[in-house]
Amino acid sequence: MRLSRYFLPILKETPREAEIVSHRLMLRAGMIRQQGAGSFSWLPLGKRVLDKVNQIIREEQNRAGAQEILMPTIQSADLWMESGRYDDYGKEMLRITDRHERKMLYGPTNEEMVTDIFRSYVKSYKDLPLNLYHIQWKFRDEVRPRFGVMRSREFLMKDAYSFDLDFEGAKAAYNRMFVAYLRTFARMGLQAIPMRADTGPIGGDLSHEFIILASTGESEVFCRKEFLELQVPGADIDFSNDAEIADIVTTWTTPYAATDEMHDEAAWDAISEDEKVSARGIEVGHIFHFGTKYSKPMNATVTGPDGKEHHVSMGSYGIGPSRLLAAIIEASHDENGIIWPESVAPFDVGLINMKVGDEACDRICEELYAKLQAAGKDVLYDDTDQRAGGKFATADLIGLPWQLVVGPRGVANGEVELKNRASGERVSLSVADALNRLA
Numbered sequence: 001m002r003l004s005r006y007f008l009p010i011l012k013e014t015p016r017e018a019e020i021v022s023h024r025l026m027l028r029a030g031m032i033r034q035q036g037a038g039s040f041s042w043l044p045l046g047k048r049v050l051d052k053v054n055q056i057i058r059e060e061q062n063r064a065g066a067q068e069i070l071m072p073t074i075q076s077a078d079l080w081m082e083s084g085r086y087d088d089y090g091k092e093m094l095r096i097t098d099r100h101e102r103k104m105l106y107g108p109t110n111e112e113m114v115t116d117i118f119r120s121y122v123k124s125y126k127d128l129p130l131n132l133y134h135i136q137w138k139f140r141d142e143v144r145p146r147f148g149v150m151r152s153r154e155f156l157m158k159d160a161y162s163f164d165l166d167f168e169g170a171k172a173a174y175n176r177m178f179v180a181y182l183r184t185f186a187r188m189g190l191q192a193i194p195m196r197a198d199t200g201p202i203g204g205d206l207s208h209e210f211i212i213l214a215s216t217g218e219s220e221v222f223c224r225k226e227f228l229e230l231q232v233p234g235a236d237i238d239f240s241n242d243a244e245i246a247d248i249v250t251t252w253t254t255p256y257a258a259t260d261e262m263h264d265e266a267a268w269d270a271i272s273e274d275e276k277v278s279a280r281g282i283e284v285g286h287i288f289h290f291g292t293k294y295s296k297p298m299n300a301t302v303t304g305p306d307g308k309e310h311h312v313s314m315g316s317y318g319i320g321p322s323r324l325l326a327a328i329i330e331a332s333h334d335e336n337g338i339i340w341p342e343s344v345a346p347f348d349v350g351l352i353n354m355k356v357g358d359e360a361c362d363r364i365c366e367e368l369y370a371k372l373q374a375a376g377k378d379v380l381y382d383d384t385d386q387r388a389g390g391k392f393a394t395a396d397l398i399g400l401p402w403q404l405v406v407g408p409r410g411v412a413n414g415e416v417e418l419k420n421r422a423s424g425e426r427v428s429l430s431v432a433d434a435l436n437r438l439a
């Protein structure tokens with residue numbers, strides 16, 4: 001993409017309404033535009049990162065055996081009356097009436113709808129386990145939308161739903177999602193810590209929130225330092241091996257970790273000070289086993305091996321991709337702007353032409369631009385006539401992992417400069433070596 005053609009509305013001024021760094025940087029870098037309270041448009045740069053984040057989520061959901069579907073945003077209230085949640089959900093639910101006076105709602109989550117899909121088709125335990133997910137917009141009329149896409153009213157959610165014959169099966173399904181989440185967040189360069197979450201009337205210990213430590217997080221969290229050293233399973237992990245997956249979950253759930261809601265002062269006091277992390281955290285994912293909470297009232301059953309009807313045992317598994325973008329920026333930025341991890345960067349390389357119109361600079365840039373793209377790299381080529389200082393500032397602000405700088409002095413010696421955004425390290429290289437390093 002040529003910057004001269006790219007819709008990248010960079011803001012010079014720091015927007016006053018933005019209280020936290022990720023919100024400020026997303027606005028300044030032209031990633032999002034606020035359209036109303038808790039409502040945002042995604043501009044080209046933001047949309048690119050959102051797509052990358054979604055793709056990682058998708059790959060890890062698929063690897064763990066979940067299957068992607070897409071359900072509507074607008075739902076009929078009837079299903080929610082069946083489950084009993086229509087009245088219980090409260091003011092966070094946006095209720096709508098259509099022209100026939102039918103009660104509708106903008107989905108804040110999809111347990112009811114997916115249970116309806118399940119009960120319409122699946123009749124036998126032989127078709128289990130089943131896990132269906134989608135990545136779809138949700139609306140929750142939050143009391144206090146704030147911090148940009150961190151807590152918005154309309155936001156993107158990946159929500160998966162598992163169906164199993166019994167608790168044992170549901171637990172294995174829960175464990176697979178748990179491990180998929182560890183991999184998902186690690187691939188985005190994030191250290192997410194699974195913390196025990198409240199299970200309410202469901203009971204048991206199968207609910208975890210995945211929390212990113214960040215000073216701007218809304219929850220207070222407590223965990224052992226050893227979490228920061230734990231190994232995340234590799235891509236070769238065998239999701240069909242229940243015992244192997246369960247072992248990983250045990251490793252990641254044994255050391256103390258809790259949000260303020262679940263905090264146990266006595267257990268915490270027993271840990272020595274130098275092994276503790278007490279910080280603030282951002283909830284980026286939440287997994288939950290809820291058994292027959294929906295399958296009973298909505299009558300979702302399968303025939304078991306015993307020939308009898310069983311209400312399926314279910315769980316749900318959420319991730320907030322839009323919130324994740326903000327969380328990644330909270331975790332990875334400096335005073336000059338965003339520092340994208342390579343896996344989610346909107347472009348792999350920023351190619352900066354320091355002297356547009358100079359025959360040699362233009363020629364080398366065009367060559368690098370064509371060859372990097374041919375090698376499958378996403379390149380943002382700054383071919384604008386801005387002065388060099390402004391170009392560097394833009395490149396740092398939007399945080400591309402690599403900047404390739406082409407200036408008249410270097411080019412005269414056959415050299416270009418490669419800068420790593422994260423370390424700030426710069427090296428001079430021949431054009432051929434630069435291509436080798438990046439392609």
Ligand code: ATP
Nearest residue numbers: 149150151152155157283284285286318319320323
């Ligand atoms: P919170 O405690 O922050 O209100 P939640 O517990 O209500 O979140 P869940 O119902 O567990 O959220 O939804 C799953 C995921 O969706 C969350 O872990 C979060 O990543 C994301 N999410 C929830 N609410 C919002 C929101 N208002 N804006 C952006 N993302 C959200």
Ligand code: MG
Nearest residue numbers: 092140142151
């Ligand atoms: Mg909430």
Ligand code: MG
Nearest residue numbers: 197209283286
């Ligand atoms: Mg929560």
Ligand code: MG
Nearest residue numbers: 209283285286
């Ligand atoms: Mg939650």
